[in-house]
Structure formats: C-alpha cells, structure tokens
Amino acid sequence: MGWLPLLLLLTQCSGAPGQRSPLNDFQVLRGTELQHLRHAVGPGPWQEDVADAEECAGRCGPLLDCRAFHYNVSSHGCQLLPWTQYSPYTQLKRSGRCDLFQKKDYVQTCIMDNGVKYRGTVAITTGGLPCQHWSHRFPNDHKYTPTLRNGLEENFCRNPDRDPGGPWCYTTDPAVRFQSCGIKSCREAACVWCNGEDYRGAVDRTESGRECQRWDLQRPHAHPFEPGKFLDKDLDDNYCRNPDGSERPWCYTTDPQVEREFCDLPRCGSEAQPRHEATTLNCFRGKGEGYRGKANTTAAGVPCQRWDAQKPHQHRFAPEKYACKDLRENFCRNPDGSEAPWCFTSRPGMRVAFCYQIPRCADDVRPEGSHPPPPPTRIWRRTFAGTRIGIATGPGATLRTRGLRSTTVHCGAAMMTNHRPSWNPQAGPAFLWGFPSEGAVGTDRPAVLLLLNPQPGEPGLQQVPVAKMVCGPSGSQLVLLKLERPVTLNQRVALICLPPERYVVPPGTKCEIAGWGETKGTGNNKVLNVASLNVISNQECNVKHRGRVRENEMCTEGLLAPVGACEGDYGGPLACFTHDCWVLEGIIIPNRVCARPRWPAIFMRVSVFTDWIHKVMRLG
Numbered sequence: 001m002g003w004l005p006l007l008l009l010l011t012q013c014s015g016a017p018g019q020r021s022p023l024n025d026f027q028v029l030r031g032t033e034l035q036h037l038r039h040a041v042g043p044g045p046w047q048e049d050v051a052d053a054e055e056c057a058g059r060c061g062p063l064l065d066c067r068a069f070h071y072n073v074s075s076h077g078c079q080l081l082p083w084t085q086y087s088p089y090t091q092l093k094r095s096g097r098c099d100l101f102q103k104k105d106y107v108q109t110c111i112m113d114n115g116v117k118y119r120g121t122v123a124i125t126t127g128g129l130p131c132q133h134w135s136h137r138f139p140n141d142h143k144y145t146p147t148l149r150n151g152l153e154e155n156f157c158r159n160p161d162r163d164p165g166g167p168w169c170y171t172t173d174p175a176v177r178f179q180s181c182g183i184k185s186c187r188e189a190a191c192v193w194c195n196g197e198d199y200r201g202a203v204d205r206t207e208s209g210r211e212c213q214r215w216d217l218q219r220p221h222a223h224p225f226e227p228g229k230f231l232d233k234d235l236d237d238n239y240c241r242n243p244d245g246s247e248r249p250w251c252y253t254t255d256p257q258v259e260r261e262f263c264d265l266p267r268c269g270s271e272a273q274p275r276h277e278a279t280t281l282n283c284f285r286g287k288g289e290g291y292r293g294k295a296n297t298t299a300a301g302v303p304c305q306r307w308d309a310q311k312p313h314q315h316r317f318a319p320e321k322y323a324c325k326d327l328r329e330n331f332c333r334n335p336d337g338s339e340a341p342w343c344f345t346s347r348p349g350m351r352v353a354f355c356y357q358i359p360r361c362a363d364d365v366r367p368e369g370s371h372p373p374p375p376p377t378r379i380w381r382r383t384f385a386g387t388r389i390g391i392a393t394g395p396g397a398t399l400r401t402r403g404l405r406s407t408t409v410h411c412g413a414a415m416m417t418n419h420r421p422s423w424n425p426q427a428g429p430a431f432l433w434g435f436p437s438e439g440a441v442g443t444d445r446p447a448v449l450l451l452l453n454p455q456p457g458e459p460g461l462q463q464v465p466v467a468k469m470v471c472g473p474s475g476s477q478l479v480l481l482k483l484e485r486p487v488t489l490n491q492r493v494a495l496i497c498l499p500p501e502r503y504v505v506p507p508g509t510k511c512e513i514a515g516w517g518e519t520k521g522t523g524n525n526k527v528l529n530v531a532s533l534n535v536i537s538n539q540e541c542n543v544k545h546r547g548r549v550r551e552n553e554m555c556t557e558g559l560l561a562p563v564g565a566c567e568g569d570y571g572g573p574l575a576c577f578t579h580d581c582w583v584l585e586g587i588i589i590p591n592r593v594c595a596r597p598r599w600p601a602i603f604m605r606v607s608v609f610t611d612w613i614h615k616v617m618r619l620g
Helices: 053-060 378-385 538-545 606-619
Strands: 002-005 026-029 032-036 068-072 077-081 090-094 098-103 168-170 178-180 250-252 260-262 342-344 352-354 388-392 399-401 404-406 408-411 414-417 429-434 447-451 462-471 478-483 510-515 529-536 553-556 573-578 581-588 601-605
Touching: 032 068, 053 068, 053 077, 053 098, 478 606, 510 581, 538 553, 581 606, 601 606
Parallel strands: 002 429, 032 098
Antiparallel strands: 002 478, 026 098, 032 090, 068 077, 068 098, 168 178, 250 260, 342 352, 388 408, 388 447, 399 404, 414 429, 447 462, 462 478, 510 529, 510 573, 529 553, 553 601, 573 581, 581 601
C-alpha cells in the first residue's frame, strides 16, 4: 500500500520480483520496421493475442529461426522475423506503428564473455584473410557441421569450441588454417571519458556481474529515467549509462535486493578532461560544465563549502571521484549538469545555491531574453505536477471544502518519494495535498482519482481507494493519504523528491508551480498551466504581508502580471530543480488571494514537515 498526503504515498506494481525480462536479449529501434526487399509482406502472420512487447520477446527468444520481431504499439500485434538489419536484402524503414526488436547476439558488433553466442556478420580475420565457409571442407578440412543451433552460417566468425580468444574462422589461405577475428569485448569496445556521461557502449553487466535492468521497464526497480523523457541520455535497452551525473556509468540491476550498481568500464587513456568540453575562467557557456574559474560565493554572497569537506553538508561529489570536474577548494562548479555553476554553501541552513553572479560568455549566443535551457527531467516533473487529483467519496460520506457539499472535488497534489532525500529519485511515492483548514473528510472509504492531461473521456484516469488518512500537524493544512493499492508509474505519472529536513530554499532560486486551476478566462482548462516564480526570503515577504508569514511557510516574489496559484491549484507543488531531481519545496495552500499583482505568493514549506512525513509512513 502507499501513502498519498494530500501527501499521498503510493508503491508501484512491479510484477514478479526478480523475474528476468526476455526483452533483455533484444535491442530496440523505436518507430522502425525491417523490410525484406524480396518479401512484400512479413514472413509470418501478425499475432494479435500478445499483451505487450515482453510477451512477444518471450515467444521469439527460444526459437532458433527467430532473430527479431515487430511489435505494433497500437494493436499490440507481434510479427516474428527470421532476419535482422544485417541480413541480405533487408533495409530499415521508419514506421508510425511499429517498434523493431532484434536479438543482441545478431546485431551487436562486440562480444560478451568469449563470444560463444556471437552471431554477427564479421568474416575477416585479424590478418585480413577472408573466412572459409563453414559448409566447405576446402582449403581447410574440419569437423564442424552447420546447424541453426551452432550458428555456423556462411563464412561468419564464430566460436564453436569456446576459445578464450573469442570468435575465429578457418581461412581461405591454405597456409593459415584458422585465425582469430579480433572482435572486441563490449567492455573494451568503448571507454569512459570523465564520469562517463557520454558513454554509449553495450556493456549490460555491473561490476559485480549482475545483469542490468532495462531502462524502459519499471521492474524489479521503479525509477524516473524513462528513455522517452531523457532523449539526450541514450538510455538504450539495459546498457550501462550515467543519466544523473554520477561518479561513473551505472544501471539498475535485475536483482530485487540490489537497486543499482556501477559498471566496470575502462577509462580512455590518461586524459581526464572530455575532449568536447572547452574550459572557461571568467564566464561560462551553456550550463557551465566547463567553467574553471575561482568564483567561490553564491549569487547571494554566501561562501561556498569546500568540495573535499562533508560539513556542514554531506554530499557525493568527492574531488578524487570527479577528477575531470576540477572540484578544487570551494570554487563554483557544475559536476552534475544543472542549469548553471553552483556549490554547497557554508551556511548550515542553506544546502546549495547557484552562482548566477558568474557572467555568461559573450560568444555564448542566445536569443535575446532567453533563459538557460531547462533541466533534463523537466518533462517528467512537469507531467506529474499536472496530475489532477479528485477525491470522490463513497455512499453517505462527504468531503466539505469552503462549506460546500460535494461528491467529487478536484485539486492538486504531488507524488513524492518515501526515502530520506539523497538528491536522487527513489521508489515509493506519496502525494502531498494542502487541505482547507475548515474542510472535513467523511470516513466511508473515499477514492482518489488521478486524471492525467484531461481530454474527452479522461483516458488517463486511475482510481484507487483510500485506506487511511492522517491529518498533518496543527497549522500545516496537510493530509497524508494511504492508498489501498499502488498506482501505475508510466509516461504521465512519476515521482518528485522530498527536501532535507528544515531545508531553506535560497532567495533567488527559480521554481515552478503547475496546475489546472482557475485562470479567469486566460487559459485552457484542458492544458496544464505552468508558471515560473523566484523564491524570496520570509523577511522580504513579511514587508508586504505585515509579519503574518510563519516559519513553516515560504514565499515567491510578486510579479507585475497576475501569475500564480488559484482555486483548483491548491495542494499542487512548488517544485525547484536541485541537482538530480525536482524537489517538492512548497505546497500551494488555500485562503490566499489568487495571483495578486506585486504581492508575494505564500506556500506551505514542505521541509518543516519532512520528519513528520517519514514517521507517519514508517508507522504504516
């Protein structure tokens, strides 16, 4: 079961624990069909009785004459294929309906282990000699008989005797009976520069030998790194990658007891600095990942913490582990691909802050008035922030808000993690919802409805009964809801991180709110409205609000335009991107004026209630 507050906490259905997916044996090409030039149609009929691509992979995998399959994403149809893109008379074709899955053994250009399963098309030895056909006994006689099982096709390099040197072949030179083909192992085929954010190799095992989980699957470990949302990270199949700026490439494992591990990959020569990254000293380009200047204070003038220190803030960016990031002393740097150089601060109550005082380089051309590019997880966080939560009560029960009786009330909410924050999204979400102080909830098992990107007929509807409600501490206007069963994490539903306990967002931090609330005729109620707001200190906020802003609240600056939260947005998130994820820093609360020009907006500060959230969820 999961918790949903107006924090709602939900767990994910993850299928059979530890079950290896048959898709692990396949590489996928999205939106692609494999066309055989001598066959107008496929070799076999479409099978329309498959549940998903995994089932299709399960059918193709054991068949020796199946090397690939088409999967129709609309009809859930499956067509098995006896060829791959490297077979004669085939070509790839863009498709609006199909994905192409090909067995790795037939399309990889590198080998795992000693290459016994290699089924590629290399047919030249290391000495440049053409290979002899396996069905021929001249010029070199041998004992092997080609079969589908041993894969001794044509004259391709193979390893039928498990030679430690990898695939080989008999040559067409009578003076050279056989020779190695020199096919590299997948580990050696691509090396790692810096922390491996650009690694695009085909290693799919961790340093302990565990097989990697596919990035496009959510089991055995739920995660936010869906390939369609991180297109620039090349999260292909189950290969080791580094989408979050970690120390080196890693992957989620297929072991349900071990969530993620690093991969053992060779480094590229002696260079620490990636060849593509130009360094700068007095300004920064792009996101400032190449900035190597000596600025060591935040934009607000707070001194930075040394990178080799763990006080006042513990962190994972040890200089010796991120040598290519030049984490010297306490200089502003960008080791994780954030929007600009930043640092941990020397102030205990302020964990991190950007160094926006560093100017952008004059040759970093951008359209006038443009902002830095959004963080890579923007789509994921935005999609979830746009989830509309409805509370529908059972017979005889009521949900009262502002004195009105209703069977269904729509509001905002945020699904978050249930682990103590490590600046990385973890499994185990929860919804946090701001609840009107004068409201009352009936006890006859209301249900939570998740309506995602509303359209006619609400196709994204998920409906989950509420098992338990826990009201927040006095004055919090929060409710934590425990759900009877998990919701499904998918392209429209993902997680948001919790902030550290008592964390104070630095003034000037750019955050976003999102919701489906009242727009006074200025917006479309079928489109998610998103607004960017800058955080201000409570002291500055209290100048306008005459000292009424409390410690458990936070503020964003008042804008000239009437942009902000209103009816229907209550309970939604004020989210700020910090390093690895979007963080739920504030909750939109009721009883405040809708987007009043020049007046700071007030939100409930989530970090004040982080400890309470964890305690409630631990108690079950």
